[in-house]
Amino acid sequence: MNRYDINRRRALTLLVAGSASVAAGVTGWVTGLGAPGGKPAWVQSGQPLTEPAVLGGHAGALEVSLTAAAGAPIAGHASAALGFNATSPGPTLRVHPGDVLKVRLINRLTQPTNLHTHGLHVSPQGNGDNPFVSIAPGAAFDYEFAIPEGHPSGTFWYHPHHHPFVADQLFGGLAGALIVDGGPDLGVGAERIMLVSDITLDDNGGVAAVNAMERMMGRQGQLVLVNGQHQPLISAEPGVAQRWRLINACTSRVLSIHLEGHRLTHIARDGYFLPSPLELDRIALAPGNRADLVITPAAPGRYTLITEPYDRGNLGMGMGGMGGMCGMGSAAASGPITLGTVEVSGPSRPATPVPNALPAPQLPTGAVTVQRTLTFAMQMGMMQGGMMSFTIDGKGFDPQRIDQSVRLDSTEEWLVSNTSSLAHPFHLHVWPVQVLATSDDPTPEPTLRDVVLVPPRGWARLRIQFADFAGRSVYHCHILDHEDAGMMGTVQAAHS
């Protein structure tokens, strides 16, 4: 039992065999606030899995143009969802360590926007991975991301990061995969990128508006999609291993991935390899997390890929009377959701095992010079307009303020504590973190990551090396409704 597997104290009892959950699994439709139980007729399900267009893939510079606009199809149906270059997810960007990635972002939205390369270890300054950039509706901006030679090869992603519109824009459909190529030969027969997102569309194909309660819990969409498709069919051959690059691009939903009849071979988290593969029955992914898995298809047949219910906690005391209204945010209200079906067919072949040693990153070295505590809190007392306050160290986000000053190239330990009864996925830009322990799990992780779920009324202890890049960036809750409500702070790395 460890953090790579789902936390059993948080996991609700699996109900796969129960008839109610089988029904939920079959429709894959999440019943939400006032929503009818059935899946809308326009939702197309069970099509072969497709992947977004790929841009790049060869060494050298990659120069692309991304237009953010409404009008991307969802689940095979025209909609007013948001997309990059008219698709949701947007095109997959493939680069190599040492490449320069140039992106012209054209804003055809009705709100300001910008672009974040989630997880990349690149400069946060100027036209780099700078979350303070603002691109007005109708305007364009030229980004340049210089990816260092030694950058890990792995699964990353991109999405808008303009405070306070991030939840609306991601939920609307704006996200895409960003793959840094290279890394060991895993001997797999196929590779799939699977970006999981959720969305709720209204009867006119528009993205549903959310109420104050959904903003507080973090909105969860009624349709859970893989690469913008509803319950696609994933073809496989017995014994022929597949590498899956899973990305949790949901605004607030924690995924707990399980494939019927199979074990998952976990090889990388958030773009960083584990030292050796880990066999799991299920893997939990907080919003923003990625997992690279190797799946070795079993005997011919159909196997359901599901996300199990995950209890993110609740809004805390005083909200008891609204318990029923929290249904959308509470995993207790829904059973497992079908993400897709793996269809295994063809002659059986002997399976090739995954290499036993993987290129895990170097963990933070050097003496820990500074220890900090960051406190994530939610308060009813400061409730305004029906919203509670979402703070870090008692403060809401202020882009002008520097909340943490760190010395470039130093190693620090951060204790992220959570006084609320809801789990918050802590995320830091630019500099990956090593999880030393959480209140649920004392085991130090043997690799790095960039999002860690801080348990309700719990904590996470992190070691961070502020290497390579000076400049100012942010850390925040990756329940993006919380980030938009102010649960974000700034960190500046500078010499001396």
Ligand code: C2O
């Ligand atoms: Cu994926 Cu600051 O975000």
Ligand code: CU
């Ligand atoms: Cu990020």
Ligand code: CU
């Ligand atoms: Cu949060």
